[in-house]
Amino acid sequence: MLDGVKSLAKGMGTTLKALAEPRDTYPYPEKRREYSPRFRGKHMLAKDEEGHELCVGCGLCEAVCPAHAIRVVAAEAPGDEPVSWTSRYAVDYEVDLIRCIFCGMCEEACPTNAVRLTPFNELAAYSREDMIADKEELLRPAIRK
Amino acid sequence: MVKLTIDDQEIAVPSGTLVVDAAAKMGIEVPVYCYHQALGPLGACRMCLVQIEKMPKLQTACTTPVAEGMVVHTGGPAVEKARNGVLEFLLINHPLDCPVCDKGGECFLQDYAFRYGPSAGRFEEPKIQKLKDAPINEFVLIDQERCVLCQRCVRFMEEYVGEPQLMLEGRGVETVVTTVDHQPATSQFTGNIIDLCPVGALLSKPYLHKARPWNIERQESVCTMCPVGCTTLATGRDGRIVRIEGRPIPERSWGWLCDRGRFGYDYAIDPTRVTGSFLEGQPEAAARTTRRVGQWFTEVIAEHGPNSVAFVMGGMHTMEEARQLQRFATRAVGTSRLAISRDVPGYLPRALNGTFQDIESSDAIVLVGVDPYEAIPVVHLRLRERQKALPGMRLYGVAPRSLTRDTLPVNSLLTHVGEEAALLAAALRLAAGDHPAVRALGEAAVASHIDQEQLTGLSAALLESEQLTLLWDGQEPEVESVLVALATVRGDKPTRVLPTWGPSNWRGFELAGFPARIEALTEVLEDAKAGKIQMLVLWGCDLLREYPDQQLVRDAYAKVPFLVAEGLFPPSEAERFHAIVPQAGPGEVMGTYVNMEARLQIANPSVQPPGQARPTKTYVTAWAHALNQTFRDEEDWDPYDESGDLLPMQPLEQAIKPLTAALAVKEGQFELVTGVLVIENGIPSAILKPRKPEYPGRISVPDAEALGIADYGVVRISKNDHEIEVPVSVDPAMTPGRVYVPLGMASMPVNAVGTGWVEVIRLEEVHSA
Structure with missing residues (x-):
């Protein structure tokens, strides 16, 4: 019996000691952790200072992607209105965020530095379709609150 | 050695x-x-x-x-240093736009720079700016910045094709490839310079930015636009064919294509294509349509017997599909009424059929009726190559119109329409009149005024040459007898003929068991007209457009209670048909095509058939089921059994028939000359539209003056109450008194009038405001 009381006190001691220590967990989502700027989260497509898309639809990200998560369809810019900085642009750019393994190879392969992985990592949706990020979505990168 | x-x-x-x-x-x-x-x-x-x-x-x-x-x-070090230096120079003004370049990934500049080139250039000055994506014509773009000035394109057009429409302009680093006078290149072989360009300077406009080499799949295929059957590579992307490239075959073919074959692939996504089934003119579910047609088969066979069903094969089907339909027709239905859709009446026995290699070793070539540039463009290049290799080669043309061109000088002997056989026979008589084979041809007179010297030359070409190749368009059926006689007279010296008529796979259909002679088709139509046929099944063909006598087809259609058509496009007067089912076309099915050399060539599918389009086997299996039979595809039939990829040679057993006299010359009337114009072969293409002639008919300069036509106009051609309206252009190469209309154009069905003597009057063009 004495042994029982002893071990109880020891256990409580550990607990009480830990109460005073700084916490390892965060009260998510009220408080969020800071990530390194190099964190590989959700993708974004960048634009240049004049608002032209940097992506030219070369498809190198699609080729290099080990998870086959990217689909690019390129086309010639319609009329005189350039979409990207050159006459070629991506009509469709889709990233399947369920397939994506966030390896960052697309970012590395991109010759125009258009596709970048942001620190945004709050990826959740109710359907699989919602997890496919299309071009519209990627051009407006999500910002954490 | x-x-x-x-x-x-x-x-x-x-x-x-x-x-x-x-x-x-x-x-x-x-x-x-x-x-x-x-x-x-x-x-x-x-x-x-x-x-x-x-x-x-x-x-x-x-x-x-x-x-x-x-x-x-x-x-070795010296060679490597030299290559490294050459590449550094080539890259001095080369833009760094590989990511947007269609050639990126299959580019020799990339490959060699990676393998032999320097890792960085030392040239720091700004690069020279030149034209980017400038059109050479409707199909080809040039990016002058990417050009390495290898001159392959310029030399191909100038030396190989003989149409010098590209040139080098400027000096030094300012040198660029451009078109002569900055006018669009009009040659029909311009697409080949895209294949020839080792870098990304010459680009296909329809393929621009469509795909990258690593996310496409190229399938070995065969062009089915004309009977030449060029070997191609078809690029499929997202369920569509987006590019056709030439596929060289070592020792046999350079892989050239004409623009018709290279850019005409978009017929598969043409809005007029049939992708669903139609029953009594109304769209209907595929299963229901197939079931109804199956019921018709059952009813017709039960009521009128199996021979009241007829099948006509045509279009761009594979030989295997033809075999499946033939087996269904003969085994499941049990009919003997089979035919191939033909637009010209000629037939060539296998024993005389030559190959393109025969052209390469011939010292005499005779074109009978056919204009290779228009009907079989790639053979035109082969003829040119032969003429260049053997400048003294005898090249004669026997046709109702002049076949000579700047790029291929031909000794053209002008005949009246339907007189080619008589003229060839006259040439034979000149040198071998005593030979029994020549005597069997009879003594049909030649009404055309032929220069005696020319005729002697033709005679010498036919009989004295070591190896003779003829190209024949099949419009004049009696030429067959002359060819048999010619081969008999020449004996051991090779005499080979290349048949240039369609459907492009007719030899394959024949091998599959369909009778290829036009008499079989005429018999089917006559029987239908006589009410002996209750159900006519047209497989891929449009008889109203193709069969030489449109009136007979019309009469036959009127008497058939059940007209069923399968095809890529709705047949002419589609409302007459009781059922139309869609076809899975070339590039969508795997199969064998037999070209004009009688060579078997396999085509692999690149894409899935669109909509409800299905291969032949799907339909015949369902209909065999309706007839309470099981259609078995497995049978002991292998076209590759005999010898290699050429169909087995057969002995020449055809009889020589005496020639009949040609039509009498009628003063004051025009002679209607027809021929195949491959760009207008009835298969629609949005890409090729700017290249299709707006005024495809042709008329001579004096006739145009007499009719009051300046350069272009519309004429009405009539004969025996049938008439067609034809937009014509004035052609200095045309002979006075003749009018040319291409075969098989739906808007001006020349088969409604028929060949021979016709009336021509000018129509006022109505220009809508």
């Missing part, structure tokens, strides 16, 4: 071989931009520098012929 050593390996090659080709034979690749075997040496790009012992400096492998005891090193 010359013995030499390349990279420590000995090889013996024929004298005159270039070092680069000798190396290629051993599997040693010497990098090269400007050299192409079909074009010959130039030595412009300096990429192929190799070291040859006892020669003080590096030599270009593409201009140096081999010599006895030569020792060549294709590697």
Whole structure:
């Protein structure tokens, strides 16, 4: 019996000691952790200072992607209105965020530095379709609150 | 044979071989931009520098012929330094736009720069700006910045095709490839320069930015636009064919294509294509349509017997599909009424059928009726190549119109329509009149005024040449007898004929068991007209447009209670048909096509058939089921059984029939001349639309003046109460008194009028405001 009381006190001691220590967990989502700027989260497509898309639809990200998560369809810019900085642009750019393994190879392969992985990592949706990020979505990168 | 050593390996090659080709034979690749075997040496790009012992400096492998005891090193420090320097120079003004370049990934500049080039350039000044994506014509774009000035395109157009429409302009670094006078290139072979360009300077406009080499799949395919059956590579992407490239076959074909075959692939996504089933003119579910047609088969066979069903094969089907339909028709239905849709009445026995290799070794070639440039463009290039290799080659044309062109001078003998056979027979009589085979042809007179010297020349070409090849368009059926007689007279000296008519796979349909002679089709139509046929099944063909006598087809259709059509496009007067089912076309099914050489060529599918389109087997299996039979595809039928890829030769057993007299000349009337114009072969294409002639008919200068037509106009051609309206252009090459209309155009069905003598009057063109 004495042994029982002893071990109880020891256990409580550990607990009480830990109460005073700084916490390892965060009260998510009220408080969020800071990530390194190099964190590989959700993708974004960048634009240049004049608002032209940097992506030219070369498809190198699609080729290099080990998870086959990217689909690019390129086309010639319609009329005189350039979409990207050159006459070629991506009509469709889709990233399947369920397939994506966030390896960052697309970012590395991109010759125009258009596709970048942001620190945004709050990826959740109710359907699989919602997890496919299309071009519209990627051009407006999500910002954490 | 010359013995030499390349990279420590000995090889013996024929004298005159270039070092680069000798190396290629051993599997040693010497990098090269400007050299192409079909074009010959130039030595412009300096990429192929190799070291040859006892020669003080590096030599270009593409201009140096081999010599006895030569020792060549294709590697080593000197060669590598030279290549590195050449590439550094080439890249000085080359833009860094590989990510947006369609060639990126299959580009020789990329490959060689990666393998032999410097890792960085030392040139820091700004690059020279030139034209980007400028059109050469409707199909080809040029990016002058990317050009390495290898001149392959310029030389191909100038020397090989003979239509010098591209040129180098400017000096030094300002040199650019451009069109002559900055006018669009009009040749029908311009697409080939896209294949020839080793870098991304010449681009296909319809394919621009469509795909990248690593996310497409190229399938080995065969062009079905004309009976030449060029070998192609079809690029499929996202369920559509987006590009056709030439596929060279070693020792046999350079892989050239005409623009018709290269850019005409978009018929598969044409809005007029049938992708669903139609029952009594209304769209209907595929299963219901198939079931109803199956019911008709059952009812018709039960009521009128199996022979009241007839099948006509045509279109761009594979030989296997033809075999499946033939088996269904003969085994499941049990009919003997089979035919192939034909637009010309001629037939060529297999025994006389030649190959393109025969052209390459012939010392005399006779074109009978056919204009190769218009009907079978790639053969035109082969003829030119032969004429260049053998300048004294005898090349004669026997046709109702002049066949000579700037690019291919032909001794043209003008006949009246339907008189080719008589003229050839007259030429035979001249030198071998006593031969029984020639006497069997009779003594049909020739009404055309032929220069005696020309006729003697033709006679000599036919009989004295060591090897003779004829190209025949099949419009004049009696030529068959003359050809048989000619082969008999010539005996052991090879006489070969290339049949240039469609459907492009008719030889395959014949092998599958359909009778190829037009008499079979005429009999089917006559029987239908007589009410003996209750159900007519047209497989891929449009008889109203194709069969030479449109009125007979119309009469036959009117008497058939059940008209069923399968095809890529709705047949003419589609409302007459009781059922239309969609076809899975070339590029969508796997199968064999037999070209005009009687050569079997396999085509692999690149994409899925659109909509409800299904291959033939789907339909015949369902209908066999409706007839309470099981359709078995497995049978002991293998077209590759006999020998290689050419159909087995057969002995020449055809009888020689005496020729009939030609139609009498009618004063004051026009002669209607027809021929195949492959760009207007009835298969729609949005890409080719700007190239299709707006005024496809042709009329001579004096006739145009008499009719009051300046350059273009519309005429009405009539004969025996049938008439067609034809937009014509004035052609200086046309003979007065003749009017030319291409075969098989739906808007001006020349088969409604028929050949021979016709009335021509001018119509006022109505210009809507």
